[in-house]
Every structure is written in structure tokens, then in C-alpha cells.
Amino acid sequence: MPQCLSHEELRQLVDGELPPEAVHEAEAHLINCAVCFGQWEAMNSEVALQLKMMAAAKPPSGLLFEYHRALKRRFPTASLWQRLFAGVKAANGDTNYLNRTISFALLFLFIAFAATMLFNRPGTDEEIPIAAAVPQSISYQEMMSVSAFLLENEMLLLELSNISTLEMAFSDNGEFVQQLAKELAGRSILIQKKAIEWNDLSLLRLISSLDVLLVELANAEPEELVQRAGFIREVVQEMDLLSQIRLAIDAAAHPERPRMSI
Amino acid sequence: MIDRARRLVTKAKAGDRRAFSDLVRMHQDRVLHLAYDFLGSWDEAKDIAQDVFIKAYQKMDDFEGKSKFSTWIYRITANLCIDYQRKKKRSRLEPLDHLTTSGSKSALELSSTVEVGHKLEQQQLRKLLESGLNELSANQRAAIVLRFFNELPTREIAEILNCSENTARIHVFRGLNKLKTKIKVT
Numbered sequence: 001m002p003q004c005l006s007h008e009e010l011r012q013l014v015d016g017e018l019p020p021e022a023v024h025e026a027e028a029h030l031i032n033c034a035v036c037f038g039q040w041e042a043m044n045s046e047v048a049l050q051l052k053m054m055a056a057a058k059p060p061s062g063l064l065f066e067y068h069r070a071l072k073r074r075f076p077t078a079s080l081w082q083r084l085f086a087g088v089k090a091a092n093g094d095t096n097y098l099n100r101t102i103s104f105a106l107l108f109l110f111i112a113f114a115a116t117m118l119f120n121r122p123g124t125d126e127e128i129p130i131a132a133a134v135p136q137s138i139s140y141q142e143m144m145s146v147s148a149f150l151l152e153n154e155m156l157l158l159e160l161s162n163i164s165t166l167e168m169a170f171s172d173n174g175e176f177v178q179q180l181a182k183e184l185a186g187r188s189i190l191i192q193k194k195a196i197e198w199n200d201l202s203l204l205r206l207i208s209s210l211d212v213l214l215v216e217l218a219n220a221e222p223e224e225l226v227q228r229a230g231f232i233r234e235v236v237q238e239m240d241l242l243s244q245i246r247l248a249i250d251a252a253a254h255p256e257r258p259r260m261s262i
Numbered sequence: 263m264i265d266r267a268r269r270l271v272t273k274a275k276a277g278d279r280r281a282f283s284d285l286v287r288m289h290q291d292r293v294l295h296l297a298y299d300f301l302g303s304w305d306e307a308k309d310i311a312q313d314v315f316i317k318a319y320q321k322m323d324d325f326e327g328k329s330k331f332s333t334w335i336y337r338i339t340a341n342l343c344i345d346y347q348r349k350k351k352r353s354r355l356e357p358l359d360h361l362t363t364s365g366s367k368s369a370l371e372l373s374s375t376v377e378v379g380h381k382l383e384q385q386q387l388r389k390l391l392e393s394g395l396n397e398l399s400a401n402q403r404a405a406i407v408l409r410f411f412n413e414l415p416t417r418e419i420a421e422i423l424n425c426s427e428n429t430a431r432i433h434v435f436r437g438l439n440k441l442k443t444k445i446k447v448t
Binding site for chain 2: 027030031032034037040041044047048051059060063064066067068070071074075076
């Protein structure tokens with residue numbers, strides 16, 4: 001291999017100042033020498049930087065949602081029940097299955113605990129006149145705006161559910177989760193009030209179980225969120241609560257919709 | 263992450279469809295972005311990205327595990343995108359969605375504007391690069407996209423484009439030079 005190019009030769013090549021007879025030789029060397037090529041690339045930093053900045057494009061959230069949904073339909077992942085059932089194989093000594101089983105058992109325990117806490121809360125008890133707890137009627141438009149907000153964030157959460165733990169640790173996704181959880185927790189109060197106003201037990205149950213998660217997420221430290229990334233993913237993927245809540249709200253707006261009485 | 267991918271690949275090769283689905287979840291966003299970088303349109307990228315996973319599923323037996331699964335899947339993405347571009351036989355790609363500003367002037371018009379602030383200059387440079395990228399050959403664009411958008415080393419670019427490292431460097435070299443020329447001329 002011919003001798004490497006000097007810094008000055010590289011600069012001249014980049015700036016187009018190298019004599020024509022030397023250009024061909026320099027280019028031939030550049031193609032064959034990773035070191036000189038790297039230096040040449042670095043000297044083209046303006047173009048390279050702009051190119052890197054261009055890479056920050058984000059797809060429209062609607063398109064991302066459609067894309068994820070299409071892939072999920074074509075390549076479905078195992079449901080929570082299937083995964084839990086698969087955990088039986090742990091008895092054969094497969095440690096991966098064992099780890100999974102423990103994770104899912106913990107997840108179930110958490111959900112069971114959250115449900116217990118939820119239905120023992122004052123305000124959802126049957127003895128207490130729930131309607132009296134509603135301070136004012138919520139307009140249809142308000143609920144539709146909540147529904148639109150949920151749709152928007154459903155896509156974000158779906159996106160979030162695909163973020164790996166590692167990615168979450170090295171980006172600002174932790175803060176994103178917190179912000180999102182706070183926003184959603186605020187909206188969930190509106191939905192709870194509406195569910196009570198509508199006497200809709202199923203909607204109330206849905207939003208309340210999500211509320212438990214949201215409050216926990218909103219109050220967690222970013223470092224904790226990193227550790228809980230897997231848990232968040234599972235809950236978002238498996239429970240699919242936001243979709244159900246949104247659909248329940250949309251359906252509730254229909255006058256003929258049969259409702260479960262509280 | 264890599265170990266997990268390896269485990270999933272082993273299972274997927276053994277016919278575990280769920281494991282393949284997990285691999286899809288792991289790579290779906292990167293593949294979509296890569297396809298977008300190649301094609302410059304989110305709608306086209308979405309369709310191609312789905313085809314990538316279908317093809318990968320069909321060809322799973324062909325994956326020998328010599329390279330990373332991600333490299334293999336990017337290679338399928340690159341091939342499908344390049345084929346797609348060739349089939350369309352278009353001389354110019356559509357503008358990159360995120361760079362298109364509604365009602366904005368053309369790059370040339372912008373360059374003649376006297377009161378151009380720093381932000382506008384950046385925007386102008388981006389637009390120039392965008393049109394420059396559209397004028398590159400499929401391989402040059404692919405190499406530039408992989409090198410600068412995805413920050414992959416030359417070795418991996420060569421693997422994805424199925425060429426030697428020297429050829430990959432040539433693509434980057436020629437591509438970058440064309441982009442520079444484009445900026446200087448305008």
C-alpha cells in the first residue's frame with residue numbers, strides 16, 4: 001500500500017486544491033486505507049453533520065401505529081396466558097422459562113394487589129352514593145377531547161412498548177414516560193367522573209386499574225423507570241387498556257349503548 | 263440484547279413463530295427508519311418494512327448466523343429498497359417528508375434571498391442535501407444512509423450491500439463528493 005496521505009494532502013483533497021495529477025492517486029489510496037478514509041470523512045464534517053441531523057426524522061404517529069398493528073397481526077406475540085402456561089416447562093430445568101414464570105407471577109400479584117386496593121377504595125363502594133361525588137357534569141366535547149388524547153397517546157405508548165430497557169437507560173425516555181403518565185393520570189380523573197356519571201362500571205374498572213399504574217409511574221424516579229421498562233412493556237402490550245378505555249368512551253357516547261349499572 | 267437476539271434466532275430457526283415475532287418487535291422501528299432513509303417516503307417505507315419481515319420469515323433457514331441478525335435484516339431491507347427503486351425507474355425520489363416545508367421556496371430561490379438567517383441556511387443546506395441524495399445511485403445513497411444516518415462501520419455496510427469494504431468506501435466517497443459538489447454549485 002502506498003504511503004498514507006498527510007493531513008495537508010487530505011485537506012487539499014477535501015477542498016479541491018490538490019493538483020489533478022495527484023488526485024487520482026490520493027483517491028485510490030483513500031479507498032484502500034481505512035485510516036485515511038476515516039480522516040477524510042471527518043474533514044467533511046459539515047456535510048456529515050447535516051446528514052446525521054437529517055436522520056432524526058420521525059414517522060407520523062398514525063402511520064407508526066398502523067405499521068405496528070399490521071406487524072402484530074401478521075406476527076402475533078404470545079399472550080400473557082400463553083407465556084404463563086409456557087412457564088410450566090420450567091419444571092424441565094429451562095431457566096429462561098423459570099425467569100419468565102417468576103416475572104409473570106410477580107406481575108399477576110401486582111395486578112391482583114392493585115385490584116384489591118382499587119375496589120376497597122372509598123368512592124367505589126356500593127354503599128356510598130357515587131353520583132353525589134361527581135361535582136359537575138362533563139360535556140360530550142370534553143370527553144371526546146379526552147378520547148382523542150388517549151388515541152394519540154395510545155400510539156406513543158405502543159411505541160414505548162417497543163423500547164428496550166437499554167434504550168430507555170440511555171435516552172430521555174424515562175422522562176417521557178413520567179410526563180405521559182402525569183398527563184394521563186390527570187385525564188383519567190375526568191374519565192372516572194364520566195364513568196360514574198354514566199353509571200358505567202366496566203369503564204370505571206378499566207380506568208381505575210390503569211390509574212394505579214399511572215400514579216405509580218408518575219411518582220417513580222427515572223432510574224426506577226429504567227428498571228421497570230420491562231414491566232411497563234408487558235402491561236402496555238398485554239392489557240391494552242388504553243384501547244379499551246377509548247373504545248368504551250366512544251361507545252358510551254352512543255345513546256343506544258347498553259350500560260352496566262353501578 | 264445481542265444474547266437475547268441470538269436465543270430468539272435459534273428458536274425462530276427451529277420453527278418457533280413467537281420467537282420470530284419477538285425479533286420483529288426488536289427490529290421493526292429500525293427497519294422502518296432505514297427503509298424511509300432509502301426511499302424518502304413513510305408510506306412506501308411502511309410497506310417495504312412489512313415485506314422485509316415476511317421475506318426474513320421465509321428465508322429464516324438461510325440465515326447462518328455468521329453476521330448479526332440485525333445486519334442480515336438490514337441487508338434484506340437494503341435489497342428490497344434498491345429493487346423497489348429500480349422497479350419504479352424514477353429519476354428522482356420524492357422529497358423526504360420531514361424536510362418538506364409547506365409553501366417553502368425552492369433551494370435556488372432560497373439561495374438568492376438576501377436576508378437568510380442561520381436557521382434558514384440550515385434548512386437550505388438540508389434541502390440541497392435532500393435533492394442531492396435523490397440524485398445519487400441506489401448503492402451510493404444506501405452507503406451514505408447506512409454510514410451517516412445509521413452510523414454503521416464500513417465493514418457492516420459492506421456486509422449489508424454485499425460488496426467488499428473497498429467498494430463500500432467507494433460508494434461513500436463518491437456519494438459524499440457528489441453531495442459536496444451539489445452544495446458548492448448551488
